[in-house]
């Protein structure tokens with residue numbers, strides 16, 4: 001059994017919905033279909049989810065949201081008409097949106113989620129109808145009725161443990177289940193959404209719940225690329241990644257999707273395949289628990305800007321019991337997460353994300369470091385970028401660091417920091433933001 005999830009660009013217009021139906025019909029193992037709301041048809045277009053947020057905002061500020069609702073209905077109407085589906089579907093969508101607008105609930109967060117969830121809910125109804133019209137025995141599944149129970153803050157929901165047992169029953173249905181992504185219900189029966197992009201989470205939860213053989217994630221690219229194509233054009237496709245490689249790469253800003261979103265599938269050990277709706281026969285990228293054969297030393301290079309280093313020096317720091325604990329507490333008190341911490345004998349660098357470390361925070365931390373820890377020297381450097389080279393094969397190859405540092409030297413990039421993860425499947429380099437692109441191009445040339 002396969003769970004397949006289609007993102008917004010795969011459902012943006014009638015032509016795309018037709019492709020989705022074709023893909024589902026082509027493989028009888030595709031038993032559960034998770035859909036996003038229709039996305040952008042071209043660069044200047046709006047995503048239906050953003051249009052629904054505008055509906056909610058108007059309604060929250062006392063308006064009727066009538067104009068915004070009509071614009072959303074129009075998006076669905078175009079798909080319905082072009083696919084020759086019944087007009088009653090669009091009437092039902094209009095009625096559904098108006099009912100959400102007329103909700104007696106006045107809590108802005110509740111109203112916001114009620115509207116946001118409408119994008120996926122109505123898209124799933126349309127896709128179920130389009131599949132039926134194509135002769136596929138498909139039915140819309142209401143997440144609340146199926147038991148997608150969530151808790152937490154609005155827009156940040158997480159599944160309750162019983163959700164998995166509830167959703168397992170979908171595996172027994174005869175019809176193909178068309179399940180809207182992005183939302184579920186609280187125990188109290190309120191609609192609640194995941195973070196943006198959360199249909200990936202719905203798909204991963206379902207894949208885990210039914211213990212799928214494969215979780216197919218359909219998007220608009222052929223595969224994951226080894227390097228960001230904006231930095232290295234014609235970058236090579238990655239045929240397969242392990243869960244651990246995916247985690248390391250997505251930490252450092254790797255594209256396609258965020259590993260946290262697919263965590264439920266990873267925990268259940270379900271392999272994930274990233275595929276292109278526009279070229280479904282291409283193999284895509286497989287993300288698997290472990291690699292059977294040893295392949296390349298490095299599978300991908302990722303990078304992320306916006307880090308900042310707090311360099312701390314104190315003579316005999318290594319002998320001072322509790323120094324690190326007190327150092328951590330200073331950052332903890334400011335609510336700043338420590339990302340990395342390369343260290344020497346009498347010195348340590350604390351690397352944090354710059355957006356969590358503004359000037360005022362920096363000032364307070366510096367003051368505490370001087371007065372509470374009595375450090376000899378402190379310096380803060382901003383504009384740091386981290387570059388990660390990742391590959392399970394690194395463990396078995398000698399000379400990776402030499403090759404990488406040579407490439408960085410050739411690019412004229414000064415290495416501010418260097419760290420090999422304890423797991424030995426990644427190596428991280430800190431360089432100045434301005435050297436980042438050149439450094440990556442040089443690394444890509446060396447390894448690929």
Ligand code: ASP
Nearest residue numbers: 036037049196197198199
């Ligand atoms: N439609 C939602 C969003 O735009 C969820 C998703 O597409 O995954 O964020």
